[in-house]
Amino acid sequence: MSDPFASLEARFGEALRRDEPLARYTVARLGGPADALVTVRSADELADAVVLAVEAGVPWRVLGGGANVLIADRGVRGLVIVNHARAIRLDDDGQVWAESGASFSTLARKSANRGLGGLEWAANVPGTVGGAVVNNAGAHGGDVAHLLMYADLLDSAQNRALVRWTADEMHYDYRASALKGRHGRYVVLAAVLRLEPGHDPAALNARIEELVAHRKRTQPPGASLGSMFKNPPGDYAGRLIEAAGLKGTTIGGVQISPVHANFFINLGGGTAADYRALIELARERVVATSGVTLELEIELVGDWD
Numbered sequence: 001m002s003d004p005f006a007s008l009e010a011r012f013g014e015a016l017r018r019d020e021p022l023a024r025y026t027v028a029r030l031g032g033p034a035d036a037l038v039t040v041r042s043a044d045e046l047a048d049a050v051v052l053a054v055e056a057g058v059p060w061r062v063l064g065g066g067a068n069v070l071i072a073d074r075g076v077r078g079l080v081i082v083n084h085a086r087a088i089r090l091d092d093d094g095q096v097w098a099e100s101g102a103s104f105s106t107l108a109r110k111s112a113n114r115g116l117g118g119l120e121w122a123a124n125v126p127g128t129v130g131g132a133v134v135n136n137a138g139a140h141g142g143d144v145a146h147l148l149m150y151a152d153l154l155d156s157a158q159n160r161a162l163v164r165w166t167a168d169e170m171h172y173d174y175r176a177s178a179l180k181g182r183h184g185r186y187v188v189l190a191a192v193l194r195l196e197p198g199h200d201p202a203a204l205n206a207r208i209e210e211l212v213a214h215r216k217r218t219q220p221p222g223a224s225l226g227s228m229f230k231n232p233p234g235d236y237a238g239r240l241i242e243a244a245g246l247k248g249t250t251i252g253g254v255q256i257s258p259v260h261a262n263f264f265i266n267l268g269g270g271t272a273a274d275y276r277a278l279i280e281l282a283r284e285r286v287v288a289t290s291g292v293t294l295e296l297e298i299e300l301v302g303d304w305d
């Protein structure tokens, strides 16, 4: 049988790794191997990797910071593309352009240093610009939906076709967009945000430090996926899990945080199966005690069942 990754290997050489364990590419520090993995360093490389995978009939998936994905212990079939396309351009008129692999929190801090306001909330949000655009990342009352001018996407169903989607075309909702769940087709190559020029950088940085301190007080440290479940309308997932008596519950190496019950912490040696078991337990108990069906905020990725 011919090697499905041959053309990718010809393009990326030793940067293409086989059977690469994914734990070190995810914030929760777990996950089995990808059949193949390549780290790309520009939007062009990102597009090339996707197009070559499509041509070879290989399933593919982009990983940004791996901050919102729970990767199966059996890993991911096909190609994982780790996105380190990180160029950023800030204009004094408030327009901010970033490649999709740029760190979202770095973008927030650089914008504040230039006196561009509106992205301070993102200094706390792990992951990349691409992940933030797909998920409509948000915190402290801000979100991507309110700032995005447009994103440049590769539509892999149309070879190298580039499309530009505005925030309207993203159909943004709470931690949701038209792109979420459509990882097999569209790739975010770059995004442009509209920020507010003319702010005092010191004031913006002071606001960032306030938000960082608030998070340190209210959210647990350690390897986690951030919020595991979406907050249901008018309530908080953490409150419901706590009310179900699950704070501090541990399965294997993963614990529902005693500090904040919507954070599930990998204590070390935790597996994706441990996470999954805790997710199911939390869902069952919360339905039984509150009648609410919790919806995952994180995404299950890879070879699960």
Ligand SMILES: Cc1cc2nc3c(=O)[nH]c(=O)nc-3n(C[C@H](O)[C@H](O)[C@H](O)COP(=O)(O)OP(=O)(O)OC[C@H]3O[C@@H](n4cnc5c(N)ncnc54)[C@H](O)[C@@H]3O)c2cc1C
Pocket (backbone or CB within 6 Å): 027, 061, 062, 063, 064, 065, 066, 067, 068, 069, 083, 100, 101, 124, 125, 126, 127, 128, 129, 130, 131, 132, 133, 134, 135, 136, 137, 138, 139, 175, 181, 183, 186, 187, 188, 189, 224, 225, 226, 227, 299
């Ligand atoms: C401690 C902690 C705190 C957090 N706090 C917050 C918070 O306050 N607010 C919030 O909104 N989120 C929060 N999160 C979740 C996470 O930071 C966000 O969801 C973030 O936007 C994920 O970005 P990422 O690059 O890590 O995406 P990944 O986890 O790598 O990917 C997420 C999904 O997006 C897809 N994707 C990634 N890049 C691209 C691309 N370029 N093109 C197409 N698809 C792509 C992936 O295939 C996957 O389906 C937190 C997470 C942690 C661990």
